[in-house]
Amino acid sequence: MDDRYQPVVSAFQERFAAEMQEFRGEVTLILAPEHIVAAARALRDEFGFDQLVDVTAVDYYPQEEPRFHVVYHIRALEKGMILCLRAPLNGNAPQHFSVESIYPGANWYEREVYDMFGITFSGHSDMRRIIMPADWQGHPLRKDYPLGYEEIQYTFNYNEINLRKPRPKD
């Protein structure tokens, strides 16, 4: 691990009981979801991590605990450092906390995570779908959402077509 990450890692281990992982020189801190807002604030104000690069999620279906990891990449522009935060979430329709108040750029990223994974962020100013249409059923990037491969239908009877369409599980 790069020595420059040491202060952040030790502070986070002490304050938020974060677990540190290192893979290919990238530092990942895994912390409980309720600490994420405080952690983001500490990163921005104390350690100079000024830009939120990315928020995304990974679905570990059928595993339930944790079912999802919300992954944040936060960068310190001047120092050229990047830190990865992960917040594990349990259950099928988890609640998480928005970091929009600290990094305004998180707005669209969290909307995308909501759209694609069905993770709701409390404290978010505009929790709507962003990429899929507003009336879309299901969350496409979940592992239990079918990829497609619809059977080609030679009928205009829409009831019949709908019966045989792949549908996401609840």
Added chain:
Amino acid sequence: MTDIREVSVDELRHLVSDRALSGETMLLNMGPQHPSTHGVLRLLLELDGEIVVNCVPDIGFLHTGVEKNMEAKTYQKAEVMTDRLDYLNPCGNNLTYCLAVEKLCELDVPPRAQAIRVILAELTRINSHLVWLGTSGLDLAAMSIFLYCMVEREKLLDIFEMVSGQRMMTTYIRPGGLWRDVPVEFEDAVGSFIDHFPEELAKYHALLDTNELFLERTKGISTITQKQCIAYGITGPVLRASGMAYDIRKALPYSGYEQYDFNIPTRTEGDIYARYSVRLEEMDESLKIIRQALNKLPYGPVRSNNRKFVPPPRSEIGVSMESLIHHFKLWTEGFTPPKGSVYAVTESPRGELGVFLESDGSPKPYRVHYRTPTFANLQIMPILSRGHFVADVVGAIGSIDIVLGDADR
């Protein structure tokens, strides 16, 4: 068939001001088929007369489920999807994906492959900036610039066709190196392009720098501060035009960018004109990089020798049983990287392009996420358009150089 869903006003209430509800301001839908939106972007504009009070971008019309599709393909096959994201920067998308896979599998790339990657990435940057310059010039009523740009772009597409057989969707950069070595004519073709292109750049400057109409519509319009840029995750020319000299190629060099001598053009105004001049200057810097890379283009292999990840050359398959097995295994089953997740970044013509790749040890990526610059940059549309005329919204969209394939994925 899904039914038409009714939405209550309360659900979308937070998007507009109180004045819109009383009918004092007008809500106007712009797009998704508006020609100046460079694709399919819908903007909900709240107007007070002709002044924009608020702007709500609506994206997703070009969503193709690339990330989901990549999860169902092996690492080699998934790469083909990446070209289609940002269709003006296919080599950059390939490169970012390959860097992520190489980081995950710890593959080494030979120096010749790295130099060719740099040349192609920079040619792609010029290509992308040419399309941007042509189309955004067209938006701002500078008609002739479009044709000048397209002529040059055609030459670049010919070079891409020469190396990969494809004009746009090249998939030429592969994990561990390149698809194959460049043909013998490549160096001459690139050489004559970079010798000739400075003249063209001078023409662009002559066409626009003193064009009163263009200046009127770009100077002091749609300004953004450096602080706002950082808060909203904006990178690339937009950030550089508001005063911060940040470029991934300098800050976190990849593919041997540290060997080349180039500058990061910056401006402090943060308006449309600043973004325009940063991009034009960037083309100049790209030429510098290409010239240096071409002058010391090393000889040698263009693919890693690690047969567990990179297929053997065609010539070996006929004579070596092991090569045949490797070839068969790699193209049917794929390779199995170790478990873990990596994040690789490159500087795309629009800003920071990142790939988050998570592997579960199987031949298919468990999760691929593209952190695309357009997605981040579009978020500042409300800041850029507030307080300006509707006509300036068009200029603002052009100035952040959006590619909707990049935003919607």
